[in-house]
Amino acid sequence: MPYIYIKFVTTVMCIFLGCSSSNDAAHKDQQDLKGLYPSETLIIDTHTEWTRGHYPIRIKEFMAHPLEHGDIVFLGNSITEQGGDWGARFHNPKVKNRGIAGDTTDGVLARLNELIYYTPSKVFMLIGINDAFRDDMTAQAIYDNIIKIVHRIHNESPDTQIFLQTVLPTTTEHLKMKIQKINALLMGTELTEPYNLIGLHDYFATENDLMDMAFSTDGVHLNENGYRNWVNVITNLVDKE
Secondary structure: OHHHHHHHHHHHHHHHHHHHHHHHHHHHHHHHHHOOOOOOOOOOOOOOHHHHHHHHHHHHHHHHOOOOOOOEEEEEOHHHHOOOOHHHHOOOOOEEEEEOOOOOHHHHHOOHHHHHHOOOOEEEEEOOHHHHOOOOOOHHHHHHHHHHHHHHHHHHOOOOEEEEEOOOOOOOHHHHHHHHHHHHHHHHOOOOOOOEEEOHHHHOEOOOOOEOOOOEOOOOOEOHHHHHHHHHHHHHHHHOO
């Protein structure tokens, strides 16, 4: 009888310890996944003071609602973030929003680990306008950073299709030439770099190459008509297997 009792207690303890090990492993996995995201103390030099406060808030939202393998990711700044539920726009729950208002190419480079880890099937990227507003960022420097993002995704998640969208126009006259230069650089290397170029700019530009206010709230950001226009331009690419 004592032997049976001891054996029973030992078995229960082993089961308990095994469960503890499993819980420890699961907890460790969660901790490891936290490493996919930038530290909340990270400072991006090209961010404004406002963006430095907003960036970690969005990162926490991403951590709470991580991507899944095979997702379709919209990657960008406020123009992407303010699109809201991109899955609803395309009637596809696999389409996820990874836009951060105020973000720059440096900010995107700092948060690619999550995207690469989850190996999205497609990435639709629109980035560069906040860099363009900075006097210390040339068109060439912005282009170079965009290509760094492209290479990082392609090299570490080679099955991901990268759709690079040209920088949208604004109503700020002095930015017109800078945006034209960035987009010309992107168009000039479309055949040699691992991305599919979408000439989104032209669908939002007037004859003077400025933002058509039929699509915008303030000359930079989009209104609902602008988002419908965007969706119409790329629906076939999002849906295409």
